[in-house]
Amino acid sequence: MQNIEKITDLETYSVRHAVLRKGKSIETCQFEGDDLPSTHHFGYFVNNELVGIISIFKNNNSIFAANNQYQIRGMAVLESHQKKGIGELLVKYCEAYCKKLQSDLIWFNARTAAVGFYEKLGYTKVGAAFEIKDVGEHYLMAKSISNE
Template sequence: MKKLQLPMVKFIPFELTLPLRSKILRNGQPLKECVLPTDQIDGAFHLAFYVEEEIACIGSFFPKNYTDRKELGYQLRGMASDAQFKGKGCGTKLVQFAIEYIGKTNAEYIWCNARSSAIEFYKKLGFELASNEFEIAGIGPHYEMILNLKKI
């Protein structure tokens, strides 16, 4: 009898993020086109929320300060949930895991370029709008959002 595995967040190599990035974020582009320039920089890490053996959600995090802020920050990029798992709490659990993990570093905040369609998701996690809406060519409308870790 197969033992059921509990859903969980795991650290993964960036290569495992590529299929979901392609499918959800890049309209099926080849995997090599979905590699981010920050995927392998020092301090970068990648998370997946697994349901059974399947990756339900991904997110990549790396140290990068937001605009002119002097304090250390982390940027979240490449957040995506597979359609069958969207709205089931996978993304929330993944970001909460990252908040706890990054909260143990010297970082003071996490920021992202959030798709306009995901604003409410990030607001529920405590992120605040930090810009007006802007367009990322070929991807769509976004807002910059910041979560100040010292307030948590």
């Protein structure tokens, strides 16, 4: 049974707020580009309850030479459902989706605490850690998906 479905940007807010913007206003859950036609949002459901989310944005980072890049943003799984493989399924789903869009590369800014999770999925750190205001320390991470 497929638990991953396409959702709207507004549907991501409940999980984004609980996991990524805890204690902040709900407005902080809206990301620039959320409503663009080239942005895609996916949700992981358990018994019809949204417990995990991921969004991909058509966004080229000039650090990388690849022409057709997507950025993952807002990947989050509710605390009660973490460590069950849901995050991995969401990332792999987006990789397959990006391949259908003929993407060459996926990149994102990963929270320091999540770096190990992404490294297990084949993503590589690029450069040194940096601070995102009001969010914390991050690493730029990327993975080429064109030749897999």
